[in-house]
Amino acid sequence: QKEVEQDPGPLSVPEGAIVSLNCTYSNSAFQYFMWYRQYSRKGPELLMYTYSSGNKEDGRFTAQVDKSSKYISLFIRDSQPSDSATYLCAMSALRNRDDKIIFGKGTRLHILP
Amino acid sequence: GAVVSQHPSRVICKSGTSVKIECRSLDFQATTMFWYRQFPKQSLMLMATSNEGSKATYEQGVEKDKFLINHASLTLSTLTVTSAHPEDSSFYICSAPGLGYEQFFGPGTRLTVL
Numbered sequence: 268q269k270e271v272e273q274d275p276g277p278l279s280v281p282e283g284a285i286v287s288l289n290c291t292y293s294n295s296a297f298q299y300f301m302w303y304r305q306y307s308r309k310g311p312e313l314l315m316y317t318y319s320s321g322n323k324e325d326g327r328f329t330a331q332v333d334k335s336s337k338y339i340s341l342f343i344r345d346s347q348p349s350d351s352a353t354y355l356c357a358m359s360a361l362r363n364r365d366d367k368i369i370f371g372k373g374t375r376l377h378i379l380p
Numbered sequence: 381g382a383v384v385s386q387h388p389s390r391v392i393c394k395s396g397t398s399v400k401i402e403c404r405s406l407d408f409q410a411t412t413m414f415w416y417r418q419f420p421k422q423s424l425m426l427m428a429t430s431n432e433g434s435k436a437t438y439e440q441g442v443e444k445d446k447f448l449i450n451h452a453s454l455t456l457s458t459l460t461v462t463s464a465h466p467e468d469s470s471f472y473i474c475s476a477p478g479l480g481y482e483q484f485f486g487p488g489t490r491l492t493v494l
């Protein structure tokens with residue numbers, strides 16, 4: 268079983284819809300969870316990060332972590348064509364700040380105008 | 381947020397030549413930087429962890445002698461692809477951890493080996 272599983276998509280939704288992106292993981296030591304957005308031929312951009320379980324909201328984005336189920340989600344409200352990108356979940360055990368991060372494969376999202 | 385730059389953004393070279401890619405943390409210090417490779421429509425693959433003042437730590441399957449990493453200062457790490465071949469063509473991205481443990485990524489370097 269891979270440490271982080273993420274459906275690669277592509278996921279196509281109409282503009283204005285709510286988007287739900289998810290990842291599952293197997294390592295119970297993971298404490299720090301991140302979502303990155305990557306546009307084509309660009310470096311990943313940090314969208315949100317959360318520590319341990321719970322929800323975090325930032326504008327149209329909401330990140331959820333359920334450690335009991337080893338499941339994390341990113342919700343995008345009022346989706347826009349500019350949200351079309353690849354979204355990567357990432358996580359780390361955070362024993363120290365130089366710990367490497369494990370990435371999911373990324374989900375390609377298309378918002379249809 | 382913190383800014384990480386990479387240079388060059390794009391490089392085309394002939395097979396057999398060596399290419400150096402620079403990664404800089406512009407407004408913060410980074411004792412550790414990470415180097416990733418990404419093939420089209422694939423996820424990031426961690427190649428190595430660059431440690432300031434000491435040897436890099438390579439992931440399994442990554443050739444140390446082919447991908448030379450030097451982390452000479454707290455703001456600069458370099459990746460040199462030696463004797464590059466067409467199969468080394470890829471998107472190379474570096475990152476550095478911020479104060480809050482999140483990773484900040486550079487814009488990437490697209491390497492094309494002819």
